[in-house]
Amino acid sequence: MYPHDTETAFARYEAVRPRLPAAIFPATSLHLPTLAEAADHYDGFLLDAFGVLNVGETAIPGAVARMADLRARGKSLTVLTNAASYTRDQILAKYHRLGFDFTASEVVTSRDVAVARLTALAPDARWAAISAAGDSFADIPATVIDAVTNPAAFDSADAILFLSTARWTDALQARLAGALARNPRPLVIANPDLVAPREDGLSLEPGLYAHALLDALPLETHWFGKPFPDAFHEAIARAGHPAHRLAMVGDTLHTDTLGGAAAGCGTVLVARHGLFKGHDVAPYITRSGVVPDIIVETT
Numbered sequence: 269m270y271p272h273d274t275e276t277a278f279a280r281y282e283a284v285r286p287r288l289p290a291a292i293f294p295a296t297s298l299h300l301p302t303l304a305e306a307a308d309h310y311d312g313f314l315l316d317a318f319g320v321l322n323v324g325e326t327a328i329p330g331a332v333a334r335m336a337d338l339r340a341r342g343k344s345l346t347v348l349t350n351a352a353s354y355t356r357d358q359i360l361a362k363y364h365r366l367g368f369d370f371t372a373s374e375v376v377t378s379r380d381v382a383v384a385r386l387t388a389l390a391p392d393a394r395w396a397a398i399s400a401a402g403d404s405f406a407d408i409p410a411t412v413i414d415a416v417t418n419p420a421a422f423d424s425a426d427a428i429l430f431l432s433t434a435r436w437t438d439a440l441q442a443r444l445a446g447a448l449a450r451n452p453r454p455l456v457i458a459n460p461d462l463v464a465p466r467e468d469g470l471s472l473e474p475g476l477y478a479h480a481l482l483d484a485l486p487l488e489t490h491w492f493g494k495p496f497p498d499a500f501h502e503a504i505a506r507a508g509h510p511a512h513r514l515a516m517v518g519d520t521l522h523t524d525t526l527g528g529a530a531a532g533c534g535t536v537l538v539a540r541h542g543l544f545k546g547h548d549v550a551p552y553i554t555r556s557g558v559v560p561d562i563i564v565e566t567t
Contacts, residue, residue, distance in 0.1 A: 272470055274547055277463045281522035282556060284462075284479045288522060289495055291529035293559040297537075300564050303334055303517065306536055309562070311513040312344030314503050314533065316494070317351060317359075319519025319542020320567055322366055324466040328541050331567045332367040345374055348503040348516070350493040350523070352379035352458035352474070353400040353432035355407045376503045378493025379431060382458035383408050385498070386429070389490060390454055396425035398444075398474070400434040416440065422447035427454040430474040441477055445484060454488045455481065460496060461523060465542045494518070495527025504531065517567075519543050521558040535560045538567055 300306050303313070315321060321331050335345060347370055351359055356377055363370050386395065387409065396415035397405060405412040408429075415421040415428075416435045422428070422444050448455070461473035481487060493499050494516075504511050511532035518524020518535075519542020528535040537560035539549045553559055 272472075274470075274543055274545075277470060277543065278521075278552055278556075280462055280476070280479070281520075285522070285556075287479070287482070288526060289497065289530040291526050291558075293525075293529055293557065294561055295559070297553070297560050297563045300562055301566075302330075302564050303536065303567050304337060306515065306562050306564060307338055307341055307343055310343070310515040310534055311509045312346065312507045312515075313338065313536075314346050314348045314500075314507065314514055314516045314528065316516075316518035316520075316524050316542075317347055317349040317363075318464045320517050320538050321347070321363070321368065323541055324468075325362075325366075326467060327366040327368070328567055334567050335368060344507045344509060344514075345370065346503050346507045347375045348494065348499060349375070350378045350459045350461045350464075350473075350499075352377065352382065352493065353403075353434060354379070356380055373506060376499060376506060378458050378460070378499055379407075381499045381502055382429070382456055382490075382492035385490070385492065386410050386427075386456065389456065390427045393426035393454075394421075394424070395427050395429045396421035397429045397431060398433075398436060398440075400432040403431070419443050423451065425453070427456065429456045429458065430478060431458050433472055433474055433477065436472075436477065441480070445481055448481065448485055448487060452485070452487060454490065456490045456492065458492050460491050460493045461520075463543065465519065465545065470543070494523040495530060497531060500527060500531035500533070504533070515561070521552060521556055521560075525560045526558050529558075534562070536562045536564060538564055540566045
């Protein structure tokens with residue numbers, strides 16, 4: 269049911285395409301070696317993390333130096349990540365540990381974007397959170413229950429917040445589906461990714477399980493993170509340039525390229541390290557019609 273490889277993940281992204289934003293793409297892509305050659309085309313870059321800056325807990329070779337070079341050339345850098353397992357302080361500490369010098373104002377996480385909208389979506393709600401171990405929810409201005417530790421919260425809570433699959437299981441997925449079938453409530457997905465590149469392959473992410481729920485149930489669902497617009501609006505505002513002078517740099521067609529194009533940004537696909545590692549990306553572009561402005565081999 270759940271994809272562990274590029275082909276299956278791509279097919280699933282195509283299957284859920286009607287739930288994703290619409291966008292207009294160029295007829296063809298410009299092929300360049302690295303982001304260095306793309307720098308003269310844009311004033312700044314919105315940067316995916318996984319597959320662009322790092323793979324799992326490892327920095328991509330040359331990525332730290334590339335960011336320093338882009339800064340030296342006067343380019344704005346804004347990380348736009350769907351890594352909702354981490355608070356902004358935690359994700360910033362991770363980047364610093366890997367050697368990057370991003371400041372707090374240069375990082376936009378899908379978690380931040382979702383958290384800022386929870387009160388408006390469900391005032392005074394009790395949220396059942398699907399999260400990583402040790403998440404204190406200190407950054408969330410609402411009543412939050414760790415529903416992985418206490419699955420009864422799926423029945424008692426007013427709304428569901430999906431942050432992480434780190435502790436998720438098929439049994440918990442079935443329990444959540446049953447609870448929502450009995451009593452439909454708002455579902456917030458703070459990471460729309462289906463998969464993410466790790467050192468040992470592709471991990472399964474919240475978007476994958478959310479789409480499985482939507483295949484079966486007519487749920488009120490709110491998506492925050494790429495490819496959906498709220499995250500791009502926040503990142504573009506942080507970058508300080510018009511959208512068309514920015515490029516979204518990522519490793520996936522259906523989140524980074526599609527989302528960036530829908531937001532009015534240029535797009536750069538990094539082919540070597542992320543979802544399409546070891547694959548020729550051209551057939552996937554042809555099959556999907558999602559065409560990046562620029563394709564580079566590596567950051």
